[in-house]
Amino acid sequence: MPSGRFNLFYLLAIISASCPSCVYSESGSESHGGIQWVLTAAEFDALCLQAYKTASDFLEPALSDRTWSALPGQTDAGDLPAAIILDVDETLVSNAAFQASYEHPFTNSKLDDWNDAGVAKAIPGAVAFTKLARESGVELFFVTNRPCEKKPGIDNPCPQQDVTVRDLNEAGIVADAEHVMMANERREWDREKVVRRNLIAQSHRVIMLIGDDLSDFIACTRSSPRAPCTDRATIESRDDMTYEHQHYWGAGWFILPNPMHGSWTTVK
Numbered sequence: 001m002p003s004g005r006f007n008l009f010y011l012l013a014i015i016s017a018s019c020p021s022c023v024y025s026e027s028g029s030e031s032h033g034g035i036q037w038v039l040t041a042a043e044f045d046a047l048c049l050q051a052y053k054t055a056s057d058f059l060e061p062a063l064s065d066r067t068w069s070a071l072p073g074q075t076d077a078g079d080l081p082a083a084i085i086l087d088v089d090e091t092l093v094s095n096a097a098f099q100a101s102y103e104h105p106f107t108n109s110k111l112d113d114w115n116d117a118g119v120a121k122a123i124p125g126a127v128a129f130t131k132l133a134r135e136s137g138v139e140l141f142f143v144t145n146r147p148c149e150k151k152p153g154i155d156n157p158c159p160q161q162d163v164t165v166r167d168l169n170e171a172g173i174v175a176d177a178e179h180v181m182m183a184n185e186r187r188e189w190d191r192e193k194v195v196r197r198n199l200i201a202q203s204h205r206v207i208m209l210i211g212d213d214l215s216d217f218i219a220c221t222r223s224s225p226r227a228p229c230t231d232r233a234t235i236e237s238r239d240d241m242t243y244e245h246q247h248y249w250g251a252g253w254f255i256l257p258n259p260m261h262g263s264w265t266t267v268k
Contacts, residue, residue: 034259038096045124047257052125055208055254056132062207062252063136070252071197071206072245083204084133085197087211088144088164088180090258092130093120093171099260108147112160120167123256127172134174139204142168142175143196143216147183158185192226194219209248212258214238218245223266235267 038044062068066078089095098114130140148158156162161182168175181189181196188195193215200206214221218241220229231237249255 035096035100038094038258038260039100044257048124048126051210051254051256052129054250055210056129058208058251058254059133059136059138063138066205068207068252069201069205070209070248071201072248074201074206077201077205080203080205081139082137082207083139083141083200084208084210085141085143085200085206086130086209087213087216088142088146088168090123090212090260091210091216091256092123092126092142092173093167094123096260097121108149108160111146112149112151112163115163115167120170122171122173130173138207140175140179141200141204142180143193143200144180145183145191145193147191148185158182161185188227190226191215191222192219192229194228208252208254210254210256212256213262213264214242215263217248217253217255218242222263223268233263233267238264238267 062070063082069075069077086092095111095114097118098111102110102114133140142164144164146160146164148160150157151159161177161180164180164182165175165177168180183189183191197206197209209217211217220231221233221238221241222229223232223234225232245253
């Protein structure tokens with residue numbers, strides 16, 4: 001366990017797990033501080049721009065070094081075409097306005113309806129970075145945990161994929177169904193993204209991972225394990241895994257700020 005952590009950190013994390021979009025003042029009052037910060041703070045934009053600027057600077061070295069992979073364990077991939085794996089929500093497109101407006105409890109259908117009705121807004125820096133990556137000959141894969149769920153009156157078993165592709169294109173990020181990999185699109189594609197990452201690694205040298213959640217980079221970070229994971233993640237185990245892979249942060253792994261929701265809200 002890295003030093004310099006305080007019991008207060010764990011207390012706040014537990015409180016946040018019960019209300020992931022709330023922040024608490026010393027008086028105990030609550031407000032949707034995380035959501036408002038994303039919607040209004042210039043600091044949020046600055047962090048996003050910083051992440052994508054750093055990723056842009058890393059692009060040429062990652063392409064030039066044919067031995068490099070951002071996936072631990074991927075070796076002998078120098079002859080494979082280069083790819084970048086990106087999350088979608090809060091990484092490429094924002095649903096902060098949805099987080100601020102929907103009525104609890106959350107359901108996937110509420111997010112589907114909101115996405116279907118609106119025009120997607122890109123995260124700062126995302127459009128320029130994806131354009132640069134494509135111009136550099138890199139193939140982009142969008143691995144999202146938006147789930148495939150059937151809807152009444154629609155024959156498509158995964159109508160959410162069409163909405164996701166449209167969201168990305170609306171935001172100025174070129175995408176197609178072949179490169180958008182949804183949760184539950186295949187039987188083995190659960191919310192544990194490592195399965196989809198490893199599939200991409202069979203045909204591509206993965207030079208970067210970009211996301212907003214620890215699970216976009218590291219396997220087995222959730223309190224409810226999904227195959228191939230068997231153990232429940234904890235605050236301590238997530239912290240340990242973050243430091244175990246510290247040499248990747250800012251050098252192949254690029255994380256966007258998201259204080260609103262994510263796997264961190266489920267652990268104790």
